[in-house]
Amino acid sequence: MVPLLLVLLLALILFGAGFALKALWWVAIVVLVVWLVGFVARGAHPSGGRRRWYRW
Template sequence: MLLIVLVLLLAIVLGGVGFVVHALWWIALAVLVLWILGFVFASGGRGGGRWYRW
């Protein structure tokens, strides 16, 4: 019985980790798209092609 509970807990933990990693990939993709769009839209204005203010 204890073995079944441990296997179920392991499956739940690994399933949760898999979901979090999948969500992080989508967030990383969205940040990458925003970063590329920042370069594309800033290249035409404000001298030097810098889109950041630092």
């Protein structure tokens, strides 16, 4: 009975880790797209130079 529970627990942990990693990949893709859009769509600074669209 204990080995069966351990196998089920391992399967549950691996399923959760797989879901979390897939979700993190989607978050990374969204952040990359937002960064690229901000990089491409940034406007010109009033003094003629280019300014950063982010604060850091």
